[in-house]
Amino acid sequence: MFTIVVDIALIAMAVSLVLCTYRVIAGPTVPDRIVALDAFGLNMVGFVGLLMISLDTAAFSEVILMIAILAFLGSVALAKYWERGLVIDRNPD
Template sequence: MLAYVIPLCMVMMGIAAALNVYRLIKGPDLPDRVLALDTLYINALAIIVLFGIWLTSDLFFEAALLIAVTGFVSTVALGKHMLHGEIID
């Protein structure tokens, strides 16, 4: 059963990522683009975790953890830059 469900979920996450890239390029304002980038890394994280479950490999979960930390830090840095204009006070 998982042989059918996991590739289907990966395709759906790929479609969601493509829609996020569209919003990232077309977004009318900077906050829309930051939100699209934040959602894009979460979708990429989900695709990597699904791929790791599909291949039963622990290496993909470590990569997903690194992407999650990097994505969180970049979202905080972009949010601070949008509010204050500087990242480091």
């Protein structure tokens, strides 16, 4: 029973990832794609969490943390780069 729920949840998360991918490919502007990539990273976190339950292993706990951090840093760096052409700048606004 429980494994069926986890399997269905994995399928649903896969569908959700596909929808994000659609927006990455189709998005009319670059910021659209950045937002979609950010949502993709968030959904990956949930996907790996479900995978941990499904495979019965605690080995992926670092993976969850790393994906969460990298998705945030990646989307912020992309947004900054798209806004100004550089990632780190000293000018506060």
